[in-house]
Amino acid sequence: MIRGLIELVLHAALMLAIAPIAGGIITIVAARLQERRGPHLLQPWRDLIRLVRKQPVATADVSFVHDAAPLLYFATICTAIALVPSFALNMAGAPAADLLVIAGLLALGQASLALAALDSGTGFGGMAASRVMQLAIFAEPAMLMVILPLGLLAGTTNLDAIAGFLHSNTPHPTLPLVLVIAALTLIALVESSQTSTPNPTAHMATTMRWQALSLEYSGWHLAALELGDHLRRLLWFSLLILILAPIGIAGPIGNPVIWPAIWGIGIFAWVGKILVLCSCLGAFEAFGLGPRAARRPAFLGGAIMCGLLAALYLFAGTGWA
């Protein structure tokens, strides 16, 4: 119990600190691959601090939704990311770490942002809200199609238990897992390309989809949204890492003396994996390979197909654990 609490606090602090830096890494990698210098690694943090100090400006006709939505968005992402294990299993939040809860929290954040965009009463906000809600029709089934094979394999929708199952030595079939990882990668690509990372090569119209949601925001409202974006991308990375390569993650070992050592290894491994993923995404962004707005439903459709195939494979073969 004590260990779980310490791990949860460490995890939360780590996530909050790393999330904007991960954004910085992506930008730097993308810039270097385009033979540019790129901003400082800590630039996202500096931006956030600057934003908090500035006074927010809002449209004259907004209601309480405008003020509440960024906070709710930030809070849902924070709660969701507190449930996704990073360097250790069996954290204090493990019983609540249900994949359906996590997906639901993300959807709640998304819906509150769409409402806020409609509340601002501008055309761009409305268009952004419309596209976000449209993408959700494919994103939510895609997520469910990832949860289904994992649930079939591990016998639960609890993320911690699934990770424990994948981490353990129990024999499990490879092909469905590969398909699940492919599906999750596609979803993560779509979801993480929704952030407002500055991409100098992108056209205004293509970045409008996500940025228009926060178009009417400034000051701490915008800071909450941007930090939420960073955290959301990190959440998808963590989720991908947890299924793809749960190597080095701290399992249930009882002796308190070696806790720091296990955590050290876990954090080291996790940061390394995050670095690799950030570099990949940076390369994707640099060469314009990320899913553009019009292609995103197709990406998610691919994810649905992969997840469905994995489930069908599991149905056909009776040999799952």
Add this chain to the structure above:
Amino acid sequence: MTVLALHLALAVALILPVLALAAALSAGRRLWLPLGMALCGAALLLAGAIGVLAGGPIAQTALVLGQPEFRAQMGLDPLSAFSLLPPGLGLAAIGLWAIAAPRPVSGYLPLVAAGMVVTILAANVWTLLFGLEVMAVAAWAVMATRRGAATASRLFLGIWLVAGLALLVGLLLMAPATGAASFTAIRHAPEVGWCSTVGLALVLLGGGIGAGLAPFHPWLPPTHATAPTEAVALLSAVLPMVALYVLVRVFFDLAGPALSLWWSLPLLLMGAAGALLGMLRANLDPDIMSALAADTIGHMGIISVTLALALAARALDLDGLATLALSAMLLHVLAHSLVKLSLVLGAGSASAAAGSRALADLGGLARRMPLLTLCMLVAAASATGLPPAFGFTPLWMTFQALFGMARSGGIILPVLMAATILLTGMAMALASGAMVRLIGIGFLGRPRGAGAAMAARPGPTAQMALAGLAGILMILGLLPEAALALARPVIASLPGLRGTWRYGLGHTGLGGMEMPAGGASWLPVAITALLAAIIAGSLWFVWRRGRIDVRHAPAWVGGQITPPWLAHGDPATQISAASLAQPVLTHLGGVLLDARESITRITPFQPPTTAYQSRWSDPAERFLFTPLGLMRVACSAWVDRLNQFPLRHKLGLVLATLLFLAGFALWGQG
């Protein structure tokens, strides 16, 4: 205790018609009518709660009404007691809301509620049918007096007559050949063979029509669009639940515990199709009430999926799974009633204040009625099944049951489950889109019409009713265990189910539904507390370290100059309800709704407007309701022709009929 609850409910069922009669005799604004309805609702809630928690066997009573063969029989068991909760909630909320309603409530409304109560308390086929038809005729009377509601109310009446006929014939076919058509007789001597099969199919048809399941749903949106708000609240939040009660009563109780697995298939298909179609339509309907009706269709679809799961699990003897699915259904019923009551009453207040039910005329109401908007948001979060809200619990349980059934082995059932998971997930995403559109266009942003710009705040009792509903939703969201305490005795009372398991948001074994001890019911509280702590912490941080005060400035509308007579800017600079749903229509509407879109662009020779137009039609309307309507017209034309026959032809017809009947009788003798 159960007897006490039964008599309380019976008293309500008798007082309600008296209220209706008194309303018919008096005229003008009658405060005692809504007050009486609210009190009756509270009494029903009390009766329901006592009946569920007492959990005893069926209490029965026979009223000295009607012929000996068709005597009214009433009974109460936990299932019917639970089903009294939606009408109780509905009456209480509508009564409280209507005290300050802009126009007096219809005097037929208590009669509708009385019909519902009689239907639920009925212990034989005749009483059930009597209750259903009283309800249908009274609801028709509520609607028919409204201007522009003639077609919709006729459709409603016709639909419910067909549903009643199907239920009557179906139940009588299931009843034993000798003896009265009481539920006890049906239960104890289940007829086997084709009679029972046809009977169950007819019950499925009648119940499906009433509950608005997939191909039979098109009656809901037009009736909702034209009925007065208080009737819409009953139609949307309570009426489908009564039809659902009939389905559950027949399929889980009267048909016996040994029902074949295949009966779950039509329910599953109807449910999944209804969920997708309903939620899709909820994104597209231009009218706030018909969008809410479409949302009801979607939710009834999901409820029907859980019903199918429970039937299948019971047939496969997976007791834990059946229990889980049934509790998901019961909680969904409770959540849907609460949610739909708040949404309909809130939307009714708002549209009455703004003078229009079209989403295109609303907007900007959140600033004028913040409490009402907040209550609507709480209800909408529950309707979309998002985590800390109450609606998440039944949805989570539904998905757990689907996953569990997918693990049950075989190949056909798991593949069906995978498809259902896909469709249900899509439906829920569409549901959140629909709620975003409903609240975002209807209540947020700038006013789109003059009425919305001058809308007055609804009266205090209306706000109280809505706040009460939102409060119940929030409490149940935090403590789903409380709602489950009401569901448990119901499940335990159904035959063929043992109903023993633990529920929690935690580590759930999918197949066996075994959960670790230690109770996980604090998890919603924990998640809500975490959310609140993060929000409070960030606010504190900004307050200490940054600038928290917000400056307000006019909206940037792309540099357009706003005409001085538009106080809140040009409404056309905001997105419209149709445009918001356009991507959804493009992606799903083409296949499902036969959607056609067209854009008139600016050309030098045409008036300088760009117009977006879209048309779509429900497949159930196209392939079922329209042909049926045409058939009805053809039939009446044929009957007309019959009427104009000369006398000798008519006499010939009579003779032919007599001969046919004589032959039939002879065949029966031989």
